[in-house]
Amino acid sequence: MKLGFIGCGNMAGAMLGGILKEELLKKDEIIASTSSAKSLQRVRECFGICTALSNREVAEKSEILVLAVKPQYYEEIIEEIRECISDSQIVVSIAPGKSLDWLEERFGKPLKLVRCMPNTPALVGEGITGVCRNRRVEDGELEQVCRILRSCGETEVLSEHLMDVVVSVSGSSPAYVFLFIEAMADAAVADGMPRAQAYKFASQAILGSARMVLETGRHPGELKDMVCSPGGTTIEAVRVLEEKGFRSAVIEAMKACVRKAKGM
Known part of the structure; x- marks a missing residue:
C-alpha cells in the first residue's frame, strides 16, 4: 500500500x-x-x-x-x-x-x-x-x-451528522483541558507551590482521573461523589465551581465550537 x-x-x-x-x-x-x-x-x-x-x-x-x-x-x-x-x-x-x-x-x-x-x-x-x-x-x-x-x-x-460534535468533544477539547491545567497550576502557585511542580500535580491529577473514567466504567458523577466527603474540602471547591457557572460555561463553549464547525 x-x-x-x-x-x-x-x-x-x-x-x-x-x-x-x-x-x-x-x-x-x-x-x-x-x-x-x-x-x-x-x-x-x-x-x-x-x-x-x-x-x-x-x-x-x-x-x-x-x-x-x-x-x-x-x-x-x-x-x-x-x-x-x-x-x-x-x-x-x-x-x-x-x-x-x-x-x-x-x-x-x-x-x-x-x-x-x-x-x-x-x-x-x-x-x-x-x-x-x-x-x-x-x-x-x-x-x-x-x-x-x-x-x-x-x-x-x-x-x-456527529462529526461536528466530535470537533467539540475531542478535536478542540485539549485546549479546554490545557486551560484548566493552567488555571489549577496558577492557583497552586498563588498558594506557594513552585510552578513546575504545580503543572505536574495538576496534569497527573487529570490524567489519572481520565483513566478512572475509562477503566472503571463508572459514571463521572459517581466518581466525583467518591471524592466529595460530607463537609469536606472537595465539596466546597465543587460548590464554588457550580456557583461560578463552571458546568454551564463548558457546555456553552462546546456548543459554540459546534456552531463554528458547522459554518466552516
Missing part, C-alpha cells in the same frame, strides 16, 4: 510517527508533500519517508491520500489534484466542517471519501479520532484507514 500526505504539520506528523513506530508501513511506502523545501527537508530528516514538492505527484502515487492541510486551503488543493484522483483511491480528510458531499462536489466526481477528526494527543499516542465514510468505501477499506489512525490512539466510527 502507498500512503500519501498532502501537508505535514502536527497531525500528519503524529500519524506518521505512529505508523512508523507500529511498523504498519515501510518508509518507502509513504510519500508526503509540503509547501516549502525547508519543511520538506524537516520531514525527510524526521521520518525518512519519500517526499515531493508537487502535490500532484503525491496524489498520483497514493492508494490512500490524506489531505492534512488547514481547511481554508482545501478548495485550492482539491482544484490542483482532482484530475489526478481515480475512483480506486481513498481520499481522507481531516478538516472540520467539510462534509463528504462538499468534498465530492469539489472533486466533481464520485470518489471513495473518508472524513476523520483527530486531536493533538495523537502526538503522544493518546489521541481519539472520529471517522465516517461515504457509501463507496467498503468495510475492508475503512478498516485500512482505521488501522492507520489507531497507530496514534483510539478510533471510533460514527455517523457523519
Whole structure:
C-alpha cells in the first residue's frame, strides 16, 4: 500500500510517527508533500519517508491520500489534484466542517471519501479520532484507514451528522483541558507551590482521573461523589465551581465550537 500526505504539520506528523513506530508501513511506502523545501527537508530528516514538492505527484502515487492541510486551503488543493484522483483511491480528510458531499462536489466526481477528526494527543499516542465514510468505501477499506489512525490512539466510527460534535468533544477539547491545567497550576502557585511542580500535580491529577473514567466504567458523577466527603474540602471547591457557572460555561463553549464547525 502507498500512503500519501498532502501537508505535514502536527497531525500528519503524529500519524506518521505512529505508523512508523507500529511498523504498519515501510518508509518507502509513504510519500508526503509540503509547501516549502525547508519543511520538506524537516520531514525527510524526521521520518525518512519519500517526499515531493508537487502535490500532484503525491496524489498520483497514493492508494490512500490524506489531505492534512488547514481547511481554508482545501478548495485550492482539491482544484490542483482532482484530475489526478481515480475512483480506486481513498481520499481522507481531516478538516472540520467539510462534509463528504462538499468534498465530492469539489472533486466533481464520485470518489471513495473518508472524513476523520483527530486531536493533538495523537502526538503522544493518546489521541481519539472520529471517522465516517461515504457509501463507496467498503468495510475492508475503512478498516485500512482505521488501522492507520489507531497507530496514534483510539478510533471510533460514527455517523457523519456527529462529526461536528466530535470537533467539540475531542478535536478542540485539549485546549479546554490545557486551560484548566493552567488555571489549577496558577492557583497552586498563588498558594506557594513552585510552578513546575504545580503543572505536574495538576496534569497527573487529570490524567489519572481520565483513566478512572475509562477503566472503571463508572459514571463521572459517581466518581466525583467518591471524592466529595460530607463537609469536606472537595465539596466546597465543587460548590464554588457550580456557583461560578463552571458546568454551564463548558457546555456553552462546546456548543459554540459546534456552531463554528458547522459554518466552516
